[in-house]
Amino acid sequence: MSDTETTTATATPGTTGASIQLQQVTKEYAGQAQPAVDHIDLDIKAGEILMLVGPSGCGKTTTLKMINRLIEPTSGRIVLDGEDVTNQDADQLRRHIGYVIQAGGLFPHMTVAANVGLVPGMLKWDKQRIAERTDELLELVGLEPGQYRDRYPRELSGGQQQRVGVARALAADPPVLLMDEPFGAVDPITRQRLQDELLNIQEELGKTIVMVTHDFDEAVKLGDRIAILDVGARIVQLDTPEELLQNPADDFVVDFIGKGAALKTLDLTRVSDVPLRTGTTARASTSTADAVAAARAAGDTYVVVLDQRDRPLRWHRIEELEAAGETIGSRADEDLPTLSRRSTLNEALDTMLTASQNGVIVTGRRDAYVGFLTIDTVMSFMSPGDEAGAGS
Numbered sequence: 001m002s003d004t005e006t007t008t009a010t011a012t013p014g015t016t017g018a019s020i021q022l023q024q025v026t027k028e029y030a031g032q033a034q035p036a037v038d039h040i041d042l043d044i045k046a047g048e049i050l051m052l053v054g055p056s057g058c059g060k061t062t063t064l065k066m067i068n069r070l071i072e073p074t075s076g077r078i079v080l081d082g083e084d085v086t087n088q089d090a091d092q093l094r095r096h097i098g099y100v101i102q103a104g105g106l107f108p109h110m111t112v113a114a115n116v117g118l119v120p121g122m123l124k125w126d127k128q129r130i131a132e133r134t135d136e137l138l139e140l141v142g143l144e145p146g147q148y149r150d151r152y153p154r155e156l157s158g159g160q161q162q163r164v165g166v167a168r169a170l171a172a173d174p175p176v177l178l179m180d181e182p183f184g185a186v187d188p189i190t191r192q193r194l195q196d197e198l199l200n201i202q203e204e205l206g207k208t209i210v211m212v213t214h215d216f217d218e219a220v221k222l223g224d225r226i227a228i229l230d231v232g233a234r235i236v237q238l239d240t241p242e243e244l245l246q247n248p249a250d251d252f253v254v255d256f257i258g259k260g261a262a263l264k265t266l267d268l269t270r271v272s273d274v275p276l277r278t279g280t281t282a283r284a285s286t287s288t289a290d291a292v293a294a295a296r297a298a299g300d301t302y303v304v305v306l307d308q309r310d311r312p313l314r315w316h317r318i319e320e321l322e323a324a325g326e327t328i329g330s331r332a333d334e335d336l337p338t339l340s341r342r343s344t345l346n347e348a349l350d351t352m353l354t355a356s357q358n359g360v361i362v363t364g365r366r367d368a369y370v371g372f373l374t375i376d377t378v379m380s381f382m383s384p385g386d387e388a389g390a391g392s
């Protein structure tokens with residue numbers, strides 16, 4: 001909301017993550033007719049958040065657990081940062097891969113600090129270093145160390161337990177974080193906070209994160225890319241959220257995305273990402289006739305009135321402006337629908353609907369006028385993929 005923030009959406013994080021490749025990885029459980037994971041090939045980039053979504057039982061958890069070999073693949077190769085780790089000592093491997101499960105998966109008989117310090121302890125860090133690291137991580141996940149470090153998991157809310165789970169997974173600064181429905185068990189508001197927290201942490205740390213979720217909205221919000229899996233962990237589509245929403249590969253993906261696809265696209269797109277119209281502007285206290293002439297010459301039917309620092313005051317139809325006198329007044333319209341460039345198209349639509357206007361003014365740094373966005377522009381971003389001829 002601050003008008004001093006830069007226009008760069010994300011600071012380029014120093015990537016500390018590792019790339020992960022699954023090559024023809026298969027898991028056959030004893031006594032099962034079909035493989036749970038059937039020759040999956042997956043190329044995960046260093047520093048990205050890859051979301052795995054798909055119907056229950058399609059092999060998401062199995063795929064995830066094969067990355068850190070909590071489950072041994074039946075065949076195939078797993079390559080971490082270019083190194084084949086398929087036959088590396090599994091315990092060794094797991095210390096370099098953080099793992100977060102639903103409800104935090106904390107040890108109930110251990111304090112928060114002991115839970116977080118678990119892996120560093122195994123790595124034989126000295127006590128002082130573990131204590132410092134624990135406090136640092138609790139702060140990172142938004143828990144005041146003095147207040148929480150000596151509590152037991154049962155003395156925490158679900159969301160707090162989840163935070164501790166994330167802190168524990170990050171403890172030894174692993175390049176890879178695997179998360180299996182980490183926010184599944186918390187209420188929607190807490191979930192949203194945890195998601196935002198994770199994005200903040202990720203901006204700072206640049207880990208490679210592979211996360212399983214049931215919640216497609218969560219996948220869209222967090223994922224750099226989303227893999228939609230079907231039975232046997234068959235990859236139906238692997239794409240950015242934008243691509244998935246706009247060009248779903250087939251009906252399976254369309255069903256998965258669900259009805260809200262159009263609105264989800266609006267959540268993904270920021271006002272700064274779409275073409276704005278500049279229209280005709282005029283400063284308060286200048287000549288009405290000049291402004292009207294400029295608007296007519298430009299083919300505009302509206303004039304946006306700005307104050308001395310280019311902040312929008314109100315807008316007028318040409319006729320209204322002409323009727324209002326020789327000099328343009330400096331009155332501000334309290335109800336002028338205005339948005340920052342950082343807003344999403346969904347917020348833009350909301351603002352227009354609330355104001356019953358078919359456009360909204362967009363402001364940039366120091367609330368200065370940037371242009372305006374019309375409802376037509378927003379609508380053009382709502383067209384679902386199947387209309388765009390992606391079917392068949």
Ligand SMILES: Nc1ncnc2c1ncn2[C@@H]1O[C@H](COP(=O)(O)OP(=O)(O)OP(=O)(O)O)[C@@H](O)[C@H]1O
Pocket residue numbers: 029030032036054055056057058059060061062063
């Ligand atoms: N230990 C096991 N022994 C035998 N079969 C298993 C075992 N674990 C999982 N499976 C089977 O393998 C398939 C994939 O299971 P997995 O747990 O990977 O699915 P998932 O996509 O994570 O599902 P969910 O969304 O319900 O968590 C399922 O058919 C499941 O029944």
Ligand SMILES: [Mg+2]
Pocket residue numbers: 060061062
């Ligand atoms: Mg699962």
